[in-house]
Amino acid sequence: MKIFYTCEYCGDHIDTLEVDAVDEVKFGFDCLTDKERQDIIKTDIAQNAIYVKSLCDSCITVIGLDDTLSLGMPAISNLKGYIH
Numbered sequence: 001m002k003i004f005y006t007c008e009y010c011g012d013h014i015d016t017l018e019v020d021a022v023d024e025v026k027f028g029f030d031c032l033t034d035k036e037r038q039d040i041i042k043t044d045i046a047q048n049a050i051y052v053k054s055l056c057d058s059c060i061t062v063i064g065l066d067d068t069l070s071l072g073m074p075a076i077s078n079l080k081g082y083i084h
Contacts, residue, residue, distance in 0.1 A: 002049045003027070007056035009063065014056050022050065 001022060005014040024030040032040065042051040060066050 002047075004049060004051050005054050006051065007059055008053040009055055009059040012056050012058075014054055 001019055003017045003019065003022070005016070006012070007014055022029075029037070029041065040053045043049075044051070055063070055065070057066075
């Protein structure tokens with residue numbers, strides 16, 4: 001199965017992952033509400049693909065979300081290879 005990540009803000013392709021099975025915990029999908037799942041994740045069974053809306057690094061910077069979070073987490077820009 002392929003998982004396609006696309007930036008919801010600018011529409012750019014972020015990444016494509018190919019996996020044997022989708023581990024919802026590993027991909028963070030288990031943290032989403034039903035409404036968020038409907039808005040963010042689209043499944044195409046015929047194409048054996050999942051399409052995930054996310055934010056690319058450039059848009060995170062433009063929007064101003066790249067600052068260190070108040071929760072004590074590192075800035076997103078310091079997390080290399082992190083898919084948002």
